[in-house]
Amino acid sequence: MYKDLNTPIRTILTPGPVEVDPRVLRVMSAPILGQFDPAFTDIMNEVMDMLRKLFKTDNQWAFPVDGTSRSGIEAMLCSVIEPGDRVLVPVFGRFGYLLMEICERYGAEVKAIHQEWGAVFDPKAVIQEMDDWKPDIVAMVHAETSTGCMQPLKEIGQACRERHLYFIVDAVASVGGVDVRVDEWFIDGLIAGTQKCLSVPAGMSPLTYNERIQKRIARRKKVERGIATEEELQQKAATFIKSNYFDLSMLQDYWGPRRLNHHTEATSMLYALREGLRLVLNEGLENRFERHKYHERALVSGLKAMGMELFGDTSAKLPTVTCIKIPDGADGDSVRRMLLDQFGIEIATSFGPLHGKILRVGTMGYSCRRENILTFLGAFEAVLIRHGILVEKGAALQAALDYYTNENKLSN
Amino acid sequence: MYKDLNTPIRTILTPGPVEVDPRVLRVMSAPILGQFDPAFTDIMNEVMDMLRKLFKTDNQWAFPVDGTSRSGIEAMLCSVIEPGDRVLVPVFGRFGYLLMEICERYGAEVKAIHQEWGAVFDPKAVIQEMDDWKPDIVAMVHAETSTGCMQPLKEIGQACRERHLYFIVDAVASVGGVDVRVDEWFIDGLIAGTQKCLSVPAGMSPLTYNERIQKRIARRKKVERGIATEEELQQKAATFIKSNYFDLSMLQDYWGPRRLNHHTEATSMLYALREGLRLVLNEGLENRFERHKYHERALVSGLKAMGMELFGDTSAKLPTVTCIKIPDGADGDSVRRMLLDQFGIEIATSFGPLHGKILRVGTMGYSCRRENILTFLGAFEAVLIRHGILVEKGAALQAALDYYTNENKLSN
Numbered sequence: 088m089y090k091d092l093n094t095p096i097r098t099i100l101t102p103g104p105v106e107v108d109p110r111v112l113r114v115m116s117a118p119i120l121g122q123f124d125p126a127f128t129d130i131m132n133e134v135m136d137m138l139r140k141l142f143k144t145d146n147q148w149a150f151p152v153d154g155t156s157r158s159g160i161e162a163m164l165c166s167v168i169e170p171g172d173r174v175l176v177p178v179f180g181r182f183g184y185l186l187m188e189i190c191e192r193y194g195a196e197v198k199a200i201h202q203e204w205g206a207v208f209d210p211k212a213v214i215q216e217m218d219d220w221k222p223d224i225v226a227m228v229h230a231e232t233s234t235g236c237m238q239p240l241k242e243i244g245q246a247c248r249e250r251h252l253y254f255i256v257d258a259v260a261s262v263g264g265v266d267v268r269v270d271e272w273f274i275d276g277l278i279a280g281t282q283k284c285l286s287v288p289a290g291m292s293p294l295t296y297n298e299r300i301q302k303r304i305a306r307r308k309k310v311e312r313g314i315a316t317e318e319e320l321q322q323k324a325a326t327f328i329k330s331n332y333f334d335l336s337m338l339q340d341y342w343g344p345r346r347l348n349h350h351t352e353a354t355s356m357l358y359a360l361r362e363g364l365r366l367v368l369n370e371g372l373e374n375r376f377e378r379h380k381y382h383e384r385a386l387v388s389g390l391k392a393m394g395m396e397l398f399g400d401t402s403a404k405l406p407t408v409t410c411i412k413i414p415d416g417a418d419g420d421s422v423r424r425m426l427l428d429q430f431g432i433e434i435a436t437s438f439g440p441l442h443g444k445i446l447r448v449g450t451m452g453y454s455c456r457r458e459n460i461l462t463f464l465g466a467f468e469a470v471l472i473r474h475g476i477l478v479e480k481g482a483a484l485q486a487a488l489d490y491y492t493n494e495n496k497l498s499n
Numbered sequence: 500m501y502k503d504l505n506t507p508i509r510t511i512l513t514p515g516p517v518e519v520d521p522r523v524l525r526v527m528s529a530p531i532l533g534q535f536d537p538a539f540t541d542i543m544n545e546v547m548d549m550l551r552k553l554f555k556t557d558n559q560w561a562f563p564v565d566g567t568s569r570s571g572i573e574a575m576l577c578s579v580i581e582p583g584d585r586v587l588v589p590v591f592g593r594f595g596y597l598l599m600e601i602c603e604r605y606g607a608e609v610k611a612i613h614q615e616w617g618a619v620f621d622p623k624a625v626i627q628e629m630d631d632w633k634p635d636i637v638a639m640v641h642a643e644t645s646t647g648c649m650q651p652l653k654e655i656g657q658a659c660r661e662r663h664l665y666f667i668v669d670a671v672a673s674v675g676g677v678d679v680r681v682d683e684w685f686i687d688g689l690i691a692g693t694q695k696c697l698s699v700p701a702g703m704s705p706l707t708y709n710e711r712i713q714k715r716i717a718r719r720k721k722v723e724r725g726i727a728t729e730e731e732l733q734q735k736a737a738t739f740i741k742s743n744y745f746d747l748s749m750l751q752d753y754w755g756p757r758r759l760n761h762h763t764e765a766t767s768m769l770y771a772l773r774e775g776l777r778l779v780l781n782e783g784l785e786n787r788f789e790r791h792k793y794h795e796r797a798l799v800s801g802l803k804a805m806g807m808e809l810f811g812d813t814s815a816k817l818p819t820v821t822c823i824k825i826p827d828g829a830d831g832d833s834v835r836r837m838l839l840d841q842f843g844i845e846i847a848t849s850f851g852p853l854h855g856k857i858l859r860v861g862t863m864g865y866s867c868r869r870e871n872i873l874t875f876l877g878a879f880e881a882v883l884i885r886h887g888i889l890v891e892k893g894a895a896l897q898a899a900l901d902y903y904t905n906e907n908k909l910s911n
Binding site: 088092099101112113115118124137153154156158165185188189193290330349351358364369433438 | 500501503504506507508509511513515516518519521524525526527528529530531532533534536538539542545549565566567568569570573577597600601604605694700701702721739740741742743744745760761762763764765766767768770771773774776777780781839845850
């Protein structure tokens with residue numbers, strides 16, 4: 088006989104997956120509905136409506152793909168990219184590589200330009216590259232959790248629109264935590280995630296796209312054998328969307344008024360997404376962004392008082408991820424292990440060139456709470472001391488408490 | 500302000516999604532864990548172990564894809580199929596078309612052979628076609644929910660193995676409800692679903708594959724730019740797996756001991772799958788299969804007593820789906836609507852040539868319970884009478900109650 092599921096309670100301060108709001112967890116226990124039950128399609132419509140508000144867009148199409156964040160990225164890219172398309176990918180961290188990788192798989196000619204990890208691009212450099220290389224599509228990450236940096240997008244978006252390029256943005260790590268303005272920033276297609284600032288479990292990827300992309304995918308629509316002429320089959324073969332599961336032209340027929348059967352919508356995950364969105368919108372987007380910055384300041388004040396140094400260009404800092412340079416002589420993986428084993432606190436390392444160099448603390452969504460910041464600072468000091476690192480003893484918590492008691496602007 | 504989620508309670512008797520066991524719903528409320536937390540990777544390993552038992556296989560690889568059932572089908576097919584591969588698809592209902600459609604998208608040369616809807620293939624006919632057309636792969640559905648028929652597979656699997664073909668089976672609708680024997684039936688790759696006989700919400704697709712497929716996908720592994728030579732990039736370009744999200748060679752590195760980062764596992768869905776599998780295995784596979792047949796007999800005895808006629812070849816009947824011919828003069832969609840609106844009971848129609856001809860009643864997993872069978876029979880009779888259909892009044896429930904009180908073999 089297998090035993091009951093029995094999971095430990097953790098304090099999760101990684102850049103995803105983050106703690107899920109208990110109210111979101113609760114709705115996942117609601118009994119399911121059939122996918123074409125009017126009570127369920129009403130929920131689908133509500134979710135689309137809430138996503139438009141979250142994304143600050145008037146786009147008709149805003150719905151989740153049933154899969155983790157990279158499923159949304161792949162759905163967007165594979166629906167838009169035709170073999171031979173030229174895609175410019177400005178890379179400033181690990182997730183830029185993922186965009187390249189997916190574009191390549193779907194037959195794009197990809198050109199990357201690179202920025203040093205820990206900084207972002209001067210928009211003018213990206214625009215210059217557009218004019219030199221003349222891509223069809225620019226695809227880039229908004230918030231790089233791997234480096235804790237956030238790229239300003241509006242100027243790049245405007246330049247794309249003026250040049251009739253498509254601008255596709257991976258905003259998995261930013262949506263719900265910092266301001267994202269799809270329409271105002273001229274973003275044609277944008278992908279978000281659930282398990283970061285929305286504080287919903289991993290397993291869905293909300294996205295949105297405008298009429299420009301809608302028209303492009305409409306002409307790539309695959310006409311199914313049995314109803315297509317031989318000529319149509321030949322004609323379409325070169326350009327149809329490779330994936331069935333990720334074909335946005337079919338997904339939109341399922342999410343739209345036609346309700347054409349595609350997959351069976353992931354009921355409980357949709358309940359969770361609806362509740363997560365409801366909590367975000369009821370909190371108020373601007374209040375929520377301010378809350379993330381508020382606790383970020385407490386965290387940073389504690390870390391600095393302790394004697395820690397932050398990594399990266401602070402003017403480009405993502406408010407929801409704080410990267411700490413690992414002090415000389417400390418083994419970052421050992422620090423993380425002790426935090427998890429002794430305190431039940433999870434923080435993250437980074438990838439590639441930054442592995443072993445920085446630790447990353449995520450303060451996203453429901454994880455972004457006063458008690459988590461304070462618990463972490465106290466534990467981190469103790470663990471660093473156990474690792475022989477000289478810190479200003481007791482200073483971190485006093486600095487954070489000073490901040491919280493003096494700047495008593497928010498109650499949580 | 501958006502309101503709380505407030506969903507009606509339904510009696511769901513469709514061939515999926517079906518009612519979720521309350522114990523499964525409950526575990527979805529458990530707080531999440533980080534994806535590389537040892538407490539979580541232990542759960543991943545447990546799920547793999549339970550899936551092997553469910554599939555009756557010794558395969559090393561048995562894990563879920565994070566997406567609905569067709570995501571697993573696409574992951575399997577796109578990882579195995581190389582452009583130009585010849586795939587034979589014996590079609591005996593709607594979901595055979597889905598296999599064809601996905602194979603075509605990934606560049607296969609597809610040949611379908613067709614069996615009349617409501618019947619299954621004589622395995623010899625399929626084997627003859629293998630010998631005539633000489634495919635590389637045979638892909639077929641095990642249980643067609645669209646027609647309520649189940650295809651015997653062992654003879655076909657053995658013939659595939661003898662001819663060194665790959666045999667891929669869509670068992671989305673059968674796994675957990677009827678016997679499926681991956682190893683004994685010579686199945687190389689098999690895909691299951693969660694929202695049917697496992698009674699777990701939609702959103703995951705467990706699959707398994709053997710060493711033959713593992714070797715094939717190993718040589719299709721994409722070498723990432725940055726570590727590959729130009730020659731390697733050229734060489735691989737023709738054969739690498741098109742999808743990143745569905746690339747089984749990467750998924751297995753995430754599920755295996757290497758734990759290479761791919762997606763962020765859908766935590767709450769994995770909890771649900773684990774609990775669903777635990778309940779299935781604790782009930783006992785053979786007991787569970789017997790329970791499905793037990794309630795099927797009650798349902799059929801009631802329907803026949805009422806004067807209904809079943810659709811399809813009864814010798815090939817899937818125990819978990821019962822197809823009822825719509826009586827002359829009745830509008831099937833109106834019958835379904837009245838069942839839902841007045842009784843909160845959901846049953847299904849069918850697709851294409853069978854739409855308007857049959858109604859489908861699913862008795863899968865947690866939905867397959869005595870009270871659901873009885874509630875449905877009573878309601879169905881009343882609704883048919885309201886639609887002017889002559890039925891043997893009162894007979895259905897008496898027949899089912901006779902069955903349940905006389906054949907008191909199972910307590911639920």
